[in-house]
Amino acid sequence: MSALANRDGYAPSRQRLFRHLADNYIDNTVVLTGDIHSGWCNDLAFNPQNPGAYNPNTGQGVVGVEFISPAISSPGPIPDPAEDVPNAAALRATSPHMKYVDVCRPGYVLVDADRERVQGEIWHVPTIDVPSPGETNSAGFVSLAGANGLQAASRPSPSRSNADSA
Numbered sequence: 031m032s033a034l035a036n037r038d039g040y041a042p043s044r045q046r047l048f049r050h051l052a053d054n055y056i057d058n059t060v061v062l063t064g065d066i067h068s069g070w071c072n073d074l075a076f077n078p079q080n081p082g083a084y085n086p087n088t089g090q091g092v093v094g095v096e097f098i099s100p101a102i103s104s105p106g107p108i109p110d111p112a113e114d115v116p117n118a119a120a121l122r123a124t125s126p127h128m129k130y131v132d133v134c135r136p137g138y139v140l141v142d143a144d145r146e147r148v149q150g151e152i153w154h155v156p157t158i159d160v161p162s163p164g165e166t167n168s169a170g171f172v173s174l175a176g177a178n179g180l181q182a183a184s185r186p187s188p189s190r191s192n193a194d195s196a
Contacts, residue, residue, distance in 0.1 A: 048076050051093040057176055059094030060148050062141065067107055069100035069137060069152040071130040071171045073179050078127035086126045089179025095171070097150035099139040103158055106134045130169040131178045137165070142187035147174045149187045 051059055061074065074094040075084040084091035100106065108117055114134035122128050130152060137154035151170040156162050170183030 045076065045176065048074065048093045052076075056091055056093075057177070057178055058148075058173070060141075060143070060150075060173065061094060061096040062099070064099040064101070064139075065097065066098060066099070067101040067104055068131065068133040069135070069139070069154075069168070070096070070128060070132075070181055071097035071106070071150060071152065071169055072096040072098070072126040073129065075087075075127050076157050078119070078121075078125060084127065086129075086179075089177055090190055092127075092179040094178060095148070095173045095180050097139045097141060097152075097171075100132065100135060100137040100152065100154065102136055102155065105136065106132070108133045110134070129182075132168060135168070136167070140187065145175065147172050149173075151187060 050056070072095065073086065073089065073092045075091045076093070076094055077083045077091075078086075085166070106114075108114055111134050114132060117133055118131045121131050121189045132152065132154070135154040137152060138195045140151045140153055142149045142153070149170060149172045153169045154166045154168050156164055167186055170186060171180040173180055
């Protein structure tokens with residue numbers, strides 16, 4: 031798994047972005063990305079491994095949040111579901127800013143935002159090989175306005191609930 035965790039070639043660019051956000055008091059930053067074929071929900075912090083600089087429980091040191099969408103039409107970087115849980119656990123054990131990671135299952139991110147909060151949800155689909163009904167809400171996280179950090183969502187977003195009943 032270390033190869034997956036060490037593929038970051040953008041550390042200087044990320045630090046410049048974080049410095050700009052902090053220096054200019056820019057709150058409520060949400061980064062949406064993908065193309066790593068796995069689903070993630072992260073706090074964005076300068077040095078998430080330093081407990082003096084980042085606190086995953088209070089959000090101290092967080093400059094924004096990030097939702098990374100799994101691939102909807104291709105497999106994840108670790109195609110064996112039996113390997114997903116230990117690899118995701120290893121990533122989270124060394125990266126406290128990662129609130130959720132799944133490196134196996136295909137799916138998508140649903141983002142629901144309003145003035146008070148942004149909620150991102152990771153939804154997984156059962157297969158990419160053949161059309162199949164069904165999907166699973168695997169994770170949901172909320173960032174409240176002015177808080178900058180992620181916290182677990184108590185339920186699927188209101189937009190999703192309304193769409194399902196329509």
